[in-house]
Amino acid sequence: MSEQIREYELGMHPELPPPNRQSGLVKWVMDNLFPSVGSGIITVICLIFLYYVIPPLFNWAFWDSVVFNATSREECYAINDGKGACWAFIYRRWDQFVYGFYPEAERWRVNISFILLAMTLVIVLAEKVRKVKGIMWLVLILPIICAILIPGSELLGLTPVPTNKFGGFMLTLIIGMTGIFVSLPIGIGLALARISSLPIFSVFATLFIEFIRGVPLITLLFIASTLLSYFLPPGTNFDLLVRVLIMVTIFSAAYLAEVIRGGLAAIPRGQYEAADALGLSYWKSMRLVILPQALKISIPGIVSSFIGLFKDTTLVVIIGLLDPLGIGAAAIADIKWTALGYELYVFIAVFFFICCFGMSRYSLYLERKLHTGH
């Protein structure tokens, strides 16, 4: 074998120059796009594909689109000959997409809630802000204020707005954020219960988790919307949105519990023992030693669950809640705006993509920041 490989006489190794150490654009392109013949061909195919797809898409979405100057599909087509998107449809119905059928005079309450929610997110997500003493209380208080402000209450002089008027992105955010904020602590509790050495807790948690995970969310939503009213005493008025919130939250909590249980299982026994040996009580050792590590490991899974939950909020359209899809479906049924499905779904997809992509980037940032090993 070695005879065949050696192309030079023994002891006559040719004096080769050291490998080229180019840098710059050419090298990057060669290394990343054309490292071999096969990859090069794939690169070329991709470039051709992009060449044929991107410019028309760009023209459709931006160059030839109509945003402000039309009040119906006909007018859009009159301007761009049907070659571009008719965003005018979104523009004219923007308020509905954001607020649903929330009364116009009361929308300031929703706007304030959006601001409070944004503040809550900043407190939770930005490390510098989070370190300010006592500020974590706001994370509890601000959402509670939102929960009072949006539905309103006679007692406070705020005209009550029935929840069936809620809709659009506001509804998505209400369901998504409630689900996320409430399901995390419940999920942690369920995970701890499931690995508890006390059978009452572990059996209950296991049954609960397996039952919820074994049923599609859509079924739970139907239970919430129809079946529950059979079990509730007649005359009780248990708001549909509240029922949906509960279902979405426990659904998400069951998944989170399993993700977090995985994280807990990855913590070496020595960590529990060291915490015990120092005299930390069960709750303190969980809170200070075990959970911080377990949650850190679980971040990718937790965020995946959140992303799933956020997207699953669109399922509520099936039981008649008007999330953006519901609003949109009603809008394109309007004779003025028929056949604008592309615009509608692209728009909603972009909204969800921005939210979910944001969550995913934040989770990467968090993972990197919490990395304390080598």
Add this chain to the structure above:
Amino acid sequence: MSDNDFAIKINKMHKWYGDFHVLRDINLEVTKGEIIVVCGPSGSGKSTMIRCINRLEEHQQGDIIVDGIELTNDVKKIDEVRREVGMCFQHFNLFPHLTILENCTLAPIWVRGMAKAEAEEIAMGFLEKVKIPEQASKFPGQLSGGQQQRVAIARSLCMKPRIMLFDEPTSALDPEMIKEVLDVMTDLASEGMTMICVTHEMGFAKQVADRVIFMDAGQIIEENKPEPFFDNPQNERTKLFLSQILH
């Protein structure tokens, strides 16, 4: 002597793992300030025995009295004992998500209710004692094994324990790091700490121990002062064990 004069008193203690009778009739009295070294072949129950002392393991029969407190299922008493008994593990078990300083201040703050500033001052004192104050703001993952074990000792000492348990503190370390850890332990011994050390470092045992205990198959087979123990072991199994580890 009454029970209170002993730091630790173990009386006719038995422990089972399921059907497996892992500790048989353990009797051990440790006076305050005494240094005990425990040795014996792998699987003989050394770890299990010292882990019973701070209730990381439950025993089924007999009594264990630590610092005048009898260990039962009473959680309060267990916590009381754990506050007075420090433990160092073979694999250090530092908390990887906390800095060295935070590792040391965690228990004083949350168990003893100490103010943060005071806890940090005490922690820095012990980190100086184990000769790594400059590492205080690093994370455990950035330290060598020997440094980590010294931090683990400092972390236990921050609780101002009256008794320290060591479970093979040097057996996961490279030879050049063993000495730095043993030096810290020797210092500690000379200051009057009550210590039980499971270790196979016979040099340390000869120099520091007041008593050496040999365990095999869940029983204490032999116990003696270091010189007679090493020079003139009585039991056949002790002789065999010593001949194996002393070459």
